[in-house]
Amino acid sequence: MSPSSTDTLQTLLGELGQHGERVVLAQIGQDTREELRYRALDSESAQLASGLARRGLAAGDRVILLASNSPEWLIACVALLRAGLVPVPVDSQMGGADLEHIIRDCGAVWVFTTTLGAQRLAELAISAHEHVVLLDEPGEGAEFWKDLCVDADISAPAVSPEDTAVIFYTSGTSGFPKGVPLTHANIVSNLTALLSLELVHSEDRVLLPLPLHHVYPFVVGTFTPLLLGMTIIVPSSLVGQHFFAALREGQPSILLGVPRLYEALLAAIEQRFEAKGRVVAAIFRGLLAVATKLRRGLNLDAGRPLFWVVRRGVGPRLRLLISGGSMLDAEVAVRLDALGFRLAAGYGLTETSPILTFCSPEMRGEGHVGRALPGVDLRIAEPEQQYEHGEVQARGPNIFAGYLNLPDKTAEAFTADGWFRTGDLGFFDGSGFLRLSGRASSMIVMPGGENVDPENIEQRLEQSDAIREIGILERDGQLAAVVVPGVELVRGRDATEIEKTVRSELTALSRELASYQRLSDVAVDQSPLPRTRLGKLRRKELAARYEELIAADGQGPEPGLASRTSLAPLDRELLEERIAASVWDWLGERFEGQYITPDTHVMLDLGVDSLEWLNLTLEIRNRIGIDLTDEAVGRIETVRDLLQEAIGSSEAGELTGDVISLLRDPDSLISDKERNWLEPRGLRSSALDAIAAAAARVFMRLCFRFRASGVANLPSEGPFLIAPNHLSALDPIAVGAAIGSSRFKETYWGGWVGILYKGRISSAFSHAMRILPVEPRSGPISNLALAAVVLSRGHSLVWFPEGERAVGGELLRFRPGLGLLML
Numbered sequence: 084m085s086p087s088s089t090d091t092l093q094t095l096l097g098e099l100g101q102h103g104e105r106v107v108l109a110q111i112g113q114d115t116r117e118e119l120r121y122r123a124l125d126s127e128s129a130q131l132a133s134g135l136a137r138r139g140l141a142a143g144d145r146v147i148l149l150a151s152n153s154p155e156w157l158i159a160c161v162a163l164l165r166a167g168l169v170p171v172p173v174d175s176q177m178g179g180a181d182l183e184h185i186i187r188d189c190g191a192v193w194v195f196t197t198t199l200g201a202q203r204l205a206e207l208a209i210s211a212h213e214h215v216v217l218l219d220e221p222g223e224g225a226e227f228w229k230d231l232c233v234d235a236d237i238s239a240p241a242v243s244p245e246d247t248a249v250i251f252y253t254s255g256t257s258g259f260p261k262g263v264p265l266t267h268a269n270i271v272s273n274l275t276a277l278l279s280l281e282l283v284h285s286e287d288r289v290l291l292p293l294p295l296h297h298v299y300p301f302v303v304g305t306f307t308p309l310l311l312g313m314t315i316i317v318p319s320s321l322v323g324q325h326f327f328a329a330l331r332e333g334q335p336s337i338l339l340g341v342p343r344l345y346e347a348l349l350a351a352i353e354q355r356f357e358a359k360g361r362v363v364a365a366i367f368r369g370l371l372a373v374a375t376k377l378r379r380g381l382n383l384d385a386g387r388p389l390f391w392v393v394r395r396g397v398g399p400r401l402r403l404l405i406s407g408g409s410m411l412d413a414e415v416a417v418r419l420d421a422l423g424f425r426l427a428a429g430y431g432l433t434e435t436s437p438i439l440t441f442c443s444p445e446m447r448g449e450g451h452v453g454r455a456l457p458g459v460d461l462r463i464a465e466p467e468q469q470y471e472h473g474e475v476q477a478r479g480p481n482i483f484a485g486y487l488n489l490p491d492k493t494a495e496a497f498t499a500d501g502w503f504r505t506g507d508l509g510f511f512d513g514s515g516f517l518r519l520s521g522r523a524s525s526m527i528v529m530p531g532g533e534n535v536d537p538e539n540i541e542q543r544l545e546q547s548d549a550i551r552e553i554g555i556l557e558r559d560g561q562l563a564a565v566v567v568p569g570v571e572l573v574r575g576r577d578a579t580e581i582e583k584t585v586r587s588e589l590t591a592l593s594r595e596l597a598s599y600q601r602l603s604d605v606a607v608d609q610s611p612l613p614r615t616r617l618g619k620l621r622r623k624e625l626a627a628r629y630e631e632l633i634a635a636d637g638q639g640p641e642p643g644l645a646s647r648t649s650l651a652p653l654d655r656e657l658l659e660e661r662i663a664a665s666v667w668d669w670l671g672e673r674f675e676g677q678y679i680t681p682d683t684h685v686m687l688d689l690g691v692d693s694l695e696w697l698n699l700t701l702e703i704r705n706r707i708g709i710d711l712t713d714e715a716v717g718r719i720e721t722v723r724d725l726l727q728e729a730i731g732s733s734e735a736g737e738l739t740g741d742v743i744s745l746l747r748d749p750d751s752l753i754s755d756k757e758r759n760w761l762e763p764r765g766l767r768s769s770a771l772d773a774i775a776a777a778a779a780r781v782f783m784r785l786c787f788r789f790r791a792s793g794v795a796n797l798p799s800e801g802p803f804l805i806a807p808n809h810l811s812a813l814d815p816i817a818v819g820a821a822i823g824s825s826r827f828k829e830t831y832w833g834g835w836v837g838i839l840y841k842g843r844i845s846s847a848f849s850h851a852m853r854i855l856p857v858e859p860r861s862g863p864i865s866n867l868a869l870a871a872v873v874l875s876r877g878h879s880l881v882w883f884p885e886g887e888r889a890v891g892g893e894l895l896r897f898r899p900g901l902g903l904l905m906l
Contacts, residue, residue: 086275086310088480091267092164093242095310099161100125102312108154111329112319113731119154121312124161129235131162137233142167142240145189145250147213149173149182149196149204151659152295152317155218157305159195159228160295164248166239169264171250172296174616175200176655178648183207184259185252188488198222199659221846244268250487251298253433262487263298269436270302272480276456277307282427282443283337288314288400290335292326292344294616298437299407303429304339321656324731336400341408343618346415352393352422375421386423394423403427403444407437408617410519412542413449420447428452430517432505434496435459436481439505440517451516456481461517462502463510472520475509476502525622527557535562540600541620548572549588554612554625561603564589565629567612567682570720582607606632609682611651644671645680654681654723663726665707670722673702681723703729749871761872771851776824783813783820791821799825802874809883818881830879833857833870 086095099107102121110117140146146163148170150156163170171189173182175197182203186194194204197219204213205224215225242248248267252260283289289308293300308315316333318325330338340348356367374386394401404419406428416426430452431439439461442453455461459479466473482503485493496504508526509519521536537555544553552567566589568581576584585607593601606629613624644667647655658664670679674689685691691699700711707729711719715728750758783789797803807818819827834854849856855869873880 086271086278088268088272088275089244090271091242091244091246092248092270092306093167093239093267095271096128096161096165099128099309105312106314107309108157108315108317109333110152110154110317110319111332112325113328115319116332117154117319119157124158126235127158127232128161128165130232131158131228132166132239133235133237134231134233135162135166135168136237136239138231140166140168140193142242143169143246144193145169145171145191147171147173147186147189147191147194147196148296149175149194149200150218151175151197151320151656152291153218155228156195156295159216159218167242167246169247169250171252172301173252174294174296174652176616176652176659179203179207181260185262186213188262189250195228201225242267244271249301251296251301251433261489261492263433263483264485264487265298265436265483269481269483270306272458273302273436273438273456274307274310276458276481277303277438277441278310279457280441280443282403283307283311283313285311285313287311287337288316288333288335289337289339290316290329290333290398291339292318292321292329293339293341293408294321297408297617298433299341299429299431299617300339302437303405303407320660321653324727330398330401334400335398337403337405338398338401339405339407341617342406342411342415345404345406345411345419348397349415349418352397371418371421374423375417378421379417384423386421388423390422405429407431409619410452414546417449430519434483434503435477435479435505436483438481439477442516446516448514448516451512451518453517454515455517464498464504466508472508472510474523475505475507475517475519477505478502527555527562535600540596543595544589544592547588547592549585552612554620554622554628555602556622556626556629558604558626558629562601563604563606563629564602565606565608565612565625565632567608567610578607604633608632609684610645610649610680611654611682614651616652642676642678644668645678650681657681657723657726657730660726660730662707662709662729666703666726666729667722669703669706670725673699679722681721681726683722685719685721685725749868749875753868753872761869761876772828773824775852776819776827779816779819780823783817789817789820794821794823797822797826802877803879804874805879805881806884807881814883815881826879829877830881831855831870831873833880833882 099121104120104122106118107121107124108119146168148156148160148163160170160172171185171191173185177185186207191213193214193216194200195216195218196204198217201215201217201222201224204215216231217225217227221227221230244267246267247264248270249265251263251265253263287308289304291300291304293304295301295305305315307313316329316335318329329335353367357364370389371386374389377383377385401424403425404427406426407430410430411426411428416428420426425444426447427444428442429438429440430442431437438456439459440453440455442448442451446453456479459477459481462476462478464473464476476498478501486496498504506522506524507519508521508523509517512518521538525537527535527537535555535557540555541553544550548569549572550566551569553564555562555564557563566585568585572581572584582605586605589602589605608628613621613628615621647658650658658667677683677689679689683689700716704710709729709732711728711732715732719725719728805818805822807814811817815832822830831853832855834849834857855873870880870882
């Protein structure tokens with residue numbers, strides 16, 4: 084669909100149904116896949132929008148979206164816009180003080196969130212004033228989103244292009260987040276300009292490993308694909324295993340990322356060749372150097388044929404990498420281009436909806452961010468005395484009108500003649516491309532009047548393998564830095580040796596810098612630097628981190644687990660995984676005298692050698708119920724590695740002999756809620772059993788002339804286990820028709836919670852029909868324990884060993900654990 088200047092997101096989203104059964108969103112993990120289709124998005128968002136209108140929500144009301152990426156998040160967001168409401172997407176990992184500020188600032192009285200988010204809201208003093216709606220599962224004290232859905236018979240009040248469409252809160256680098264209201268006209272104008280570039284088309288599949296509460300993935304990664312009918316692929320969480328699973332299984336043609344993602348992707352490619360030995364690594368580096376020179380000097384794309392196997396290994400259909408959020412390092416861009424990847428990049432801010440300039444693959448060059456989008460005007464202000472270049476200023480239909488409830492900040496953000504002040508410094512080169520030279524707000528002015536751009540120096544120093552991250556700040560008129568050492572530097576060295584090596588490396592690198600750009604002091608820290616979710620350094624928190632490290636002066640932090648709020652966003656995301664959180668908490672108990680962060684080295688800091696690993700793996704077996712293989716242990720260096728391997732082992736369903744012992748007493752492993760599912764259900768349910776069994780038998784015989792053989796071989800009484808293949812949604816009905824009514828009433832069934840426990844009606848039906856809630860993402864014990872209780876009580880069980888229904892007629896890999904139920 085092609086937007087016009089009179090369109091709003093409300094009118095555009097009303098046309099989603101035209102894409103029919105095409106997949107709009109696929110959420111992919113290592114062994115999981117959940118799909119949402121356009122027809123379902125259209126109908127369910129319309130029903131939810133009607134339900135919200137029926138509950139009295141009026142056009143313009145603000146509603147918080149506090150959840151990670153999911154199909155339900157998308158349905159809720161689309162429903163809010165169709166109802167004329169204003170979604171306020173918020174980082175699910177945001178700290179309590181910032182979250183409380185946002186809820187008060189925007190005036191929201193409804194919050195769409197998850198069970199975990201509801202628990203956090205309950206801890207806030209203002210939580211009693213919020214109407215909480217759960218997106219992931221029904222729960223106490225809150226409504227489930229599906230229970231709000233009604234027939235789409237209520238027409239939402241029409242909104243105008245000038246009305247607020249969505250409010251984003253800038254994660255910022257200091258102070259409380261600022262509210263940025265964007266109108267329908269702001270966003271639609273940016274969408275129109277992006278679509279006019281004709282860079283993507285309806286058959287593309289875009290991988291979006293970014294949180295949707297940011298304007299860049301919201302507009303570019305979500306609503307641009309929605310208008311074209313594209314498929315959006317999101318990892319089930321923003322951790323490495325799930326990203327690579329989505330890259331592999333989702334078959335994307337476009338990857339939408341931020342610079343740090345592409346840096347990690349390039350590092351992973353290079354490390355793969357380094358691991359193959361010196362000869363292979365040398366050949367790779369040589370070919371990459373040749374391809375780079377040919378590309379730079381003669382504009383010959385030698386990387387396309389030379390490295391096609393490499394690109395195929397990353398993503399067989401991947402044709403385009405799009406970067407945004409911050410500027411991509413020129414050297415990273417050059418190396419990716421030399422490998423044959425096609426690169427595009429956008430520059431802009433939350434306040435600009437978000438794109439101001441775009442650099443397409445045809446605008447290939449180093450260090451620029453392209454030209455202004457159609458409809459956007461840019462100018463460079465006269466440079467102030469302390470700066471070499473002037474500020475980039477913008478004007479156009481995509482520019483916001485001002486910050487929420489902050490008139491003074493709004494006045495500061497615009498010039499007297501109405502141009503928006505980006506705060507970025509830059510200039511136009513001879514080809515008309517915009518080149519950025521720094522950010523005025525982060526520029527450091529030295530006592531001698533020299534200007535220091537910390538970002539530029541950071542990028543140059545991070546080229547060293549000894550420096551994983553560096554953040555530069557001003558202290559007492561001198562430059563200081565917090566340095567996170569490289570992984571290879573940490574291995575096998577103590578803290579004193581690490582700091583000595585870092586200082587020596589910085590001294591050598593500083594010879595290439597001007598004297599006023601050199602560091603006077605360094606604090607070494609193994610925790611990641613504080614950053615926003617899109618990778619920008621939080622300068623205020625960096626200064627506080629430096630002062631803490633200097634004040635500690637070797638004393639070290641208090642023993643215990645690092646607070647989750649102090650962790651990097653990806654580490655907080657990692658700990659949202661149940662298995663990772665369980666291992667993390669166990670580590671805090673097991674090494675109670677140690678200060679533990681995700682970067683804590685298991686051997687050097689915790690003293691775990693090969694013999695101690697034997698004890699640890701046994702304890703993890705007994706405590707968590709997963710088995711770490713020798714290969715997994717060999718890959719573990721840091722606590723973060725351990726958490727990731729634990730997730731991988733749980734998703735692979737690794738089980739151990741200790742689980743057999745645990746399942747000897749399965750009743751002790753289930754919760755009171757699960758125990759209630761097994762209570763006797765009375766005469767009414769017995770009658771329902773007879774009716775269900777008869778209905779299944781009649782249905783299968785009339786529709787499919789169904790006949791069952793070998794039924795006589797089933798025991799007439801006592802427990803038995805049926806493990807059928809699962810190729811059709813009719814499989815449970817066929818089994819029910821085969822076993823007969825007498826056995827039917829004593830049989831329990833395994834059923835996926837994603838279908839059978841999504842609402843009150845389906846939950847009540849599942850309870851009545853003795854369907855056990857099976858969650859594939861849970862650890863193996865939690866799923867097997869309930870099944871073991873059923874068998875121990877003398878009931879029979881139907882359990883699909885593949886764990887999900889196969890699509891396409893081919894059997895899936897059997898999940899381990901079924902045989903343990905019979906021991």
